[in-house]
Amino acid sequence: MIVKKLRNKNDWSQEQLAEYSGLNVRTIQRVESGQKASIETLKCLASVFEVNISKLTEEITVIDKETEKWKKLPWWFKANMFGVNSRRHVQIIEFTLLTIAFGSWFLRPEIITTPTCFLAAYLTGWIIRFGDKNDAW
Structure with missing residues (x-):
């Protein structure tokens, strides 16, 4: 997460960041693990790191699996989000699939690998849009 990166960049421990920001160490741990922040x-945190709040919130877009909205989502969507904590993770998966698909297309076109990766990337993009539409993150 961006908070951990900024903390490490300043060579601070979680305890130091908590002291500088006036927050609890547990709050720092939750934010760094990707949980929602008030x-x-x-x-x-923005004040301590001297950045805009938008810099912190661009990566703190996580899935809150305790809300009623999450519980009302279809089973197939929730099954695809198993082990995934944020929208960014799904985007990384989509990008990785596209990279593999284009790589196999140009370097060694195969009848199975290339179309399978393109299809998987397309479906992953569709899942991202479905999550956006239904406020999943």
Whole structure:
């Protein structure tokens, strides 16, 4: 997460960041693990790191699997999100699939690998759009 990257860049421990920001160490741990952060927490962190709140929120878009909206989503969507904590993870999967598909297409076109990777990337993109439409993250 971006908070951990910024903390490491400043060579601070979680305890130091908590002290500088006036937050609890547990709050720092939750934010770094990708859990939702309140606007007050984001303001404190943005102030300490001297960045805009938008810089912190661009990567803190996580799936809250405890909400009613999440529970109402179809089983196939939830099954595809097993082990996935954020929209960004799904985007990385889509990009990786596209990279493999184009690589196999140009380097060694195969009848199975190339179309399978393109299809998987397309379906992953469709899942991202479905999650956006249904406020999954």
